[in-house]
Amino acid sequence: MQIQKQIKSNTYLLKGLIGFLLFLLLWILLTSTGLVKPFFLPSPLSVIDATITLFTEFNLFSDILVSLSRILVGFVFVVAIAVPLGILVGLNKKLSEFLEPIAIFFRYIPPSAFIPLSILWFGVGEIEKIFILFISGAPWMFFLTLDSVRNAKKELIEAGYTLGASRNQIYSKIIFPSSLPGIWDAMRLIISTLWTFLIVAELIAATSGLGHVIIQSQRFLQTANIISIIIIIGIIGLITDYLFKLGYKKFFPWSEKRSL
Amino acid sequence: MIKVTKLTKSFQNGEKINEVIRDISFNIKKGDFVSFVGPSGCGKTTLLKLISGLIDKEKGDILVNDKKVTKASKKIGMVFQDFSLFPWLNVRENISFGLRLKKTSQEKINKIVNHYLEITELKEFAESYPNSLSGGMKQRVAIARTLANNPQLILMDEPFGSLDNFTRSSMQEFLTRLWEKEHKTIIFVTHDIEEALFLSNKIYILSKRPTLIKKEFDVNFKRPRKHSLKKTKEFFDLRNKLTEEFL
Numbered sequence: 001m002q003i004q005k006q007i008k009s010n011t012y013l014l015k016g017l018i019g020f021l022l023f024l025l026l027w028i029l030l031t032s033t034g035l036v037k038p039f040f041l042p043s044p045l046s047v048i049d050a051t052i053t054l055f056t057e058f059n060l061f062s063d064i065l066v067s068l069s070r071i072l073v074g075f076v077f078v079v080a081i082a083v084p085l086g087i088l089v090g091l092n093k094k095l096s097e098f099l100e101p102i103a104i105f106f107r108y109i110p111p112s113a114f115i116p117l118s119i120l121w122f123g124v125g126e127i128e129k130i131f132i133l134f135i136s137g138a139p140w141m142f143f144l145t146l147d148s149v150r151n152a153k154k155e156l157i158e159a160g161y162t163l164g165a166s167r168n169q170i171y172s173k174i175i176f177p178s179s180l181p182g183i184w185d186a187m188r189l190i191i192s193t194l195w196t197f198l199i200v201a202e203l204i205a206a207t208s209g210l211g212h213v214i215i216q217s218q219r220f221l222q223t224a225n226i227i228s229i230i231i232i233i234g235i236i237g238l239i240t241d242y243l244f245k246l247g248y249k250k251f252f253p254w255s256e257k258r259s260l
Numbered sequence: 261m262i263k264v265t266k267l268t269k270s271f272q273n274g275e276k277i278n279e280v281i282r283d284i285s286f287n288i289k290k291g292d293f294v295s296f297v298g299p300s301g302c303g304k305t306t307l308l309k310l311i312s313g314l315i316d317k318e319k320g321d322i323l324v325n326d327k328k329v330t331k332a333s334k335k336i337g338m339v340f341q342d343f344s345l346f347p348w349l350n351v352r353e354n355i356s357f358g359l360r361l362k363k364t365s366q367e368k369i370n371k372i373v374n375h376y377l378e379i380t381e382l383k384e385f386a387e388s389y390p391n392s393l394s395g396g397m398k399q400r401v402a403i404a405r406t407l408a409n410n411p412q413l414i415l416m417d418e419p420f421g422s423l424d425n426f427t428r429s430s431m432q433e434f435l436t437r438l439w440e441k442e443h444k445t446i447i448f449v450t451h452d453i454e455e456a457l458f459l460s461n462k463i464y465i466l467s468k469r470p471t472l473i474k475k476e477f478d479v480n481f482k483r484p485r486k487h488s489l490k491k492t493k494e495f496f497d498l499r500n501k502l503t504e505e506f507l
Contacts (some may be wrong), residue, residue, distance in 0.1 A: 162360035164334030254389035
């Protein structure tokens with residue numbers, strides 16, 4: 001059993017690597033044959049070159065840190081407000097009648113539509129970015145939390161009642177713990193969407209951050225820089241995802257289903 | 261003593277009213293093991309949920325030790341077909357769930373849990389989560405969890421229905437041994453005639469919807485019962501007699 005699992009995870013890693021290698025191969029083919037002009041798609045080597053210059057001469061590291069900390073602060077706000085609210089509303093029918101319609105309203109508005117308003121309100125500083133991230137993540141986080149809470153298995157609730165649990169104990173000792181893996185998976189999903197909207201916000205108005213570097217590079221026609229940043233965001237994404245996966249295994253070793 | 265009188269329940273389905281349970285009455289002595297056998301789709305689960313108080317009855321009365329059952333409580337324990345273990349709790353925590361809901365001293369909890377870990381042969385798995393247990397083990401945890409609460413009546417809803425044949429018969433022997441030792445009052449529901457015969461002192465045959473008691477049989481095989489009982493002529497004859505009720 002154990003060995004089988006290990007082999008599986010090894011081949012999983014291998015297959016994942018092959019996927020990346022194929023992608024790289026296609027890239028080399030397209031650029032080295034001159035099929036695509038370097039202006040549109042620079043070769044992998046020149047992207048590596050550009051990356052080194054970005055780090056050594058333009059202090060890319062600080063832009064990475066700026067974007068990362070915006071994501072983290074935004075994410076903390078999203079989780080701190082949307083998760084408790086989702087749990088509360090999931091457990092309380094009356095509250096859900098008040099709050100669900102307004103959450104649906106916000107869920108359907110593209111967060112990017114708030115960017116101009118947000119700039120008017122908060123300027124182009126950090127508060128504006130955090131606000132955009134909050135408005136992008138909170139409605140979805142709320143609904144995914146609500147869903148996890150409402151999906152608590154009916155049989156477990158019935159078992160709880162026959163074991164003498166009161167209504168409040170059903171909430172705190174059955175519905176709440178059973179919803180946690182789902183909430184964790186939702187957090188993992190939300191943090192990836194936060195990147196989408198952070199880059200959009202930074203493209204439109206920012207003086208630092210990865211989105212800012214992208215738009216600057218576009219102005220100076222430095223395609224290699226843009227691709228470098230895109231790859232860096234992808235790598236950050238892979239690491240984040242891996243950390244969430246590890247967290248899932250650590251916090252929910254009991255889970256009956258695999259994480260997303 | 262369990263006294264059920266004229267229990268009736270219907271569910272409304274749009275315009276139509278489906279009568280699921282009609283006029284079911286029976287008495288069960290303290291410490292008895294009684295089975296209800298009926299075809300799949302008859303209201304067996306509904307019957308148990310009514311008795312447990314998980315769903316509201318329409319008419320009739322349920323008395324457990326002269327007290328009316330109005331809602332689900334720890335007085336009436338239930339073992340479910342799909343085990344219904346709490347996946348985030350290990351075996352020990354699952355078994356002690358009911359005890360930890362009220363203020364019970366840790367010492368007392370440990371004593372009770374260890375007793376049932378012993379009985380259900382789950383001692384080595386006390387710290388395991390349900391996701392690493394086999395079906396038979398899961399159901400033993402569920403039974404231990406119910407017993408630890410010391411209910412006045414235990415309802416079992418096809419508890420071995422999702423187990424393979426081998427595990428199923430070993431669980432039947434396990435339950436028989438358990439009952440012969442602790443004499444809990446048990447109402448057992450199954451569609452398997454042999455299972456009911458092997459386990460119970462009395463069998464009620466249920467009809468299809470609306471469910472009512474069609475016939476009752478006393479089962480007087482001597483105890484302790486062993487698996488070999490199923491190969492005896494008496495067992496065979498009684499089984500045939502019961503099977504005829506379904507034809």
